[in-house]
Amino acid sequence: MxxxxxxxxxxxxxxxxxxxxxxxxxxxxxxxxxxxxxxxxxxxxxxxxxxxxxxxxxxxxxxxxxxxxxxxxxxxxxxxxxxxxxxxxxxxxxxxxxxxxxxxxxxxxxxxxxxxxxxxxxxxxPYAVAPGRVTKADGTEYKVFTPFRNAWRQHGWRAPAPAADLTAMSTWSRHDGDVDLDQMAAHGDTSDPWVRHPEFREDRILSHLEGFMAGGIERYATERDRPDLDSTSHLSIPLAFGQIHPRTVLAASAAVRGDGPRVFESELAWRDFHADVLHHHPSARRESLASVLSEEDWLTGRESDEVFMAWRDGRTGFPLVDAGMRQLQQTGWMHNRVRMVVASFLVKDLLIPWQRGADHFRRTLLDYDHAQNQLNWQWVAGTGRDASPFFRIFNPTTQAEKFDPERRYVERWVPEVDTPAYPSPIVDHKVARTETLALHKRAKAARAGEHRPD
Ligand SMILES: Cc1cc2nc3c(=O)[nH]c(=O)nc-3n(C[C@H](O)[C@H](O)[C@H](O)COP(=O)(O)OP(=O)(O)OC[C@H]3O[C@@H](n4cnc5c(N)ncnc54)[C@H](O)[C@@H]3O)c2cc1C
Incomplete structure (x- = not known):
């Protein structure tokens, strides 16, 4: 034919x-x-x-x-x-x-x-530059983000595709397998007026992008880490469903001058970097790319279930962690800085393997994206490509002081934070940090074949 x-x-x-x-x-x-x-x-x-x-x-x-x-x-x-x-x-x-x-x-x-x-x-x-395209001169993958991003910028991306002529579109006959979208759309509650409604219409997403490029992007470089100011683009949900393509977003940011757009583009480069890593290492969806602790160091059994549930439900007694987990539970989205803090807390304070946290995010995030979720978890856990080192352990209290100085974010999601109803911390962060670092040191020595019993 x-x-x-x-x-x-x-x-x-x-x-x-x-x-x-x-x-x-x-x-x-x-x-x-x-x-x-x-x-x-x-x-x-x-x-x-x-x-x-x-x-x-x-x-x-x-x-x-x-x-x-x-x-x-x-x-x-x-x-x-x-x-x-x-x-x-x-x-x-x-x-x-x-x-x-x-x-x-x-x-x-x-x-x-x-x-x-x-x-x-x-x-x-779904990427500005398809995974596998950006390589070093010898054809191998980049292992470090910054040179990847520089080569990614140099590679560039296509202009947005022309509009399709829809006059040829015709309709289908009814079919036994048809999904009743009206019935399915009733799932989930988006009626909370505080929740920033994820937009469903493509034209609304495009005008949201336009609005962000005309306003918020200016402050992006300085405010993107502040969950209380909520100044990021909120484009991750439409990007995850493909309601907008990253090259459309990049074409819009290229037209704006200043630091904001350049930092913003760098975040989209992370999106392509993580997809590139998963493309080269499909096992990274479940397996750590690097080992940080010995198998027996991770918490298992009933004790791990109890602390995991406290983390999941926002009852750890650490206000920023609890605020993030409740924002996720109630809206299906969480600010990036807080995602890093809650993930670090689970892996490094509670010693729960990153895969368990990633599974919870998979079930709850509206912007869930396989490559972004698994590789961001690996980044925080110190097991990924160009990851945050394992010994970098976020202090959830000082992170809150720095990024939510007036406690607006915490008070929004944990209204009982200053009342006796709020739980006491489930761990002593200082003690947990010292113990985790000791385990890490021991595991490192064991890996190097230098481990001697005390
Ligand atoms: C543990 C953990 C799990 C995560 N899981 C996901 C996930 O499943 N899906 C997802 O899209 N993002 C994930 N992220 C990355 C990031 O948190 C979200 O992309 C961001 O919070 C979305 O908000 P925004 O659109 O307002 O971001 P903005 O700050 O406005 O960024 C613009 C776009 O850049 C991309 N971007 C920003 N930060 C990152 C990043 N760290 N890694 C990759 N891309 C990034 C996103 O596509 C985002 O929409 C995760 C981060 C962590 C720490």
Whole structure:
């Protein structure tokens, strides 16, 4: 069949937008076009809030495509292959994924389509520069962030893709596997007026970006670490769902002068760096890239469950840690500085392996992104690439004094902080720090083959 014959099918993945979308652009280049999203069994392990959010995003996307998107239950391979048969689409277009599960999924879809005499074509990715592209002169990966970022800047990225012409979009017939998005959208509660409502409409996200570039970005370089001032972009949620592409964000920041935009771009470079690390080391999704303690040093059993639950529920007696964990519980988002503090507290004060904290974040974060979550946890734990050294242990009290000096953030999320109802600290930070550093030293010596019993 020729390239322009039949329907162009867009398999929507983590690129749930109409604008700046190369895969949609290709699919709509035909006489007839449609879009399909696979509501896979993995989604049922998400938090209710994240499921509700996805449903609202898909609802808006379907409206934006004039009804041309079907959302069906099943594995991606089954759903996409069946949709391609139904639409008589010789070619399916999709954005390329680089995470281990995304790669396995696109391989399965490609195989199912080939078995049917059809083809999967991948174009674009969720990153400004696709993982694996930025390499040293000898073709190997960068292990340190700053040279990666410099090479990343030099490599540059494409301009946003032209707008797709949606006149070719047509609608689907009803199907047994259709997901009721109205019903799914009822999951999770976004009615709390304080919660900064994650926006579902693409045009709202674009105007939010415009507003941020016209205002907040100026203060970004100096205020981004202050959870009380809430001056970061809040773009992580639309970026995670692909409601906006990083190159659209970078194109907007490039037009603004000053330190703010440059620091902001550097954060987006971290996003690409972490994806690059996971691409080169797929095992980093579960395994530490470097060892910091001996296996037996980590807390296990009932004691670990008790302290883990106190951390999870925001009852540690450390106000900044508890404020962060409650913000996460109540909104599905947490400020970056506080994410670092709570993660350090779990791993280094409570001696709980980073994977357990990462699993909790996976279930609760609205902006959950496999590469960003796992590699940021590894960064804090001191086990990742170019990570914070293990001996850097955040002091949750001085961090609060420095980054929430008037206690506005803490008082917002822990209103009982100054009353007898607030729990006492579950550990003595000073003691925990000394013990953890001693364990680290011992483990290091053991690794170097120098360990001698006391
Ligand atoms: C333990 C831990 C877990 C994390 N898990 C995730 C996650 O699952 N998903 C996620 O998107 N971010 C994660 N982050 C990174 C960061 O906390 C969020 O991206 C940021 O708080 C989002 O808020 P914002 O959009 O207002 O950020 P801004 O400060 O406005 O930054 C702009 C964008 O840059 C990117 N960015 C900023 N900081 C980082 C960073 N440290 N690493 C990678 N990208 C970054 C994000 O895409 C962000 O939207 C995690 C950080 C830590 C310490």
């Amino acid at each position: 020729s390239d322009s014959a039949g329907t162009g099918l867009w398999w929507a993945r983590r690129d749930l937008r109409v604008s700046d979308n190369p895969a949609l652009l290709e699919a709509t280049g035909r006489a007839d076009a449609r879009a399909i999203f696979a509501w896979t069994p993995a989604i049922h392990f998400w938090s209710g809030r994240r499921i509700g959010h996805l449903a609202r995003v898909l609802w808006q996307l379907r409206a934006g495509l004039g009804g041309g998107l079907a959302v069906r239950r099943g594995s991606a391979a089954d759903v996409v292959a069946e949709a391609a048969r139904e639409a008589d689409a010789p070619v399916v277009w999709a954005a390329r994924e680089f995470s281990p599960s995304g790669v396995a999924e696109q391989d399965a879809v490609a195989a199912a389509l080939i078995a049917d005499g059809r083809e999967l074509r991948l174009t674009g990715s």
